[in-house]
């Protein structure tokens with residue numbers, strides 16, 4: 001069995017701009033910070049929970065209280081809902097997503113799932129706005145682990161692998177031949193390299209240089225041609241080390 005696991009923002013959805021804007025606004029409001037323009041690639045975390053901790057630590061010089069993170073989440077989701085309602089074009093599906101998920105759901109040799117750095121609450125708002133229904137797909141979202149530490153993207157992907165094994169493979173992970181993660185961020189590239197699993201970059205804006213520089217070998221711009229998507233998933237390998245890639249071009 002092969003596993004294809006999808007990120008949400010920037011991958012299934014064209015939602016990154018509104019998502020980033022609302023999250024940064026929530027940080028400003030709740031933490032009372034005058035934040036500069038943030039480039040998430042500069043952060044060690046790539047999840048809503050992780051960024052909520054890291055931004056407070058870096059700019060306020062302290063760890064946030066659990067209640068503050070809950071407030072960030074609530075303020076963020078409210079902002080997101082209002083923004084998307086006012087400008088629905090800022091949260092739409094990447095072309096071909098619906099048909100692609102339908103086809104992959106029914107292939108005998110592929111099982112699919114979702115592993116997102118978004119909180120489940122905000123992901124639900126965005127997916128609903130773009131009319132993308134995950135249904136019963138195994139999915140893991142940004143969360144705090146039992147010890148309070150934000151789950152890393154690697155752990156979120158692993159949790160979805162585990163969910164797929166439990167739900168579809170009778171708990172027998174040994175039948176998994178290949179795992180591929182599809183994502184749009186350099187952090188997705190890095191997470192798959194750390195996990196040693198296949199990576200397919202998704203850049204609906206065609207700005208793929210950063211993914212290539214991090215070692216991505218396969219990049220899609222949409223899901224419109226399902227056969228091409230499947231061929232790309234079949235070919236997907238772990239990213240090459242960034243230095244190796246740069247040396248070879």
Ligand SMILES: [Mg+2]
Nearest residue numbers: 007009010184
């Ligand atoms: Mg993303």
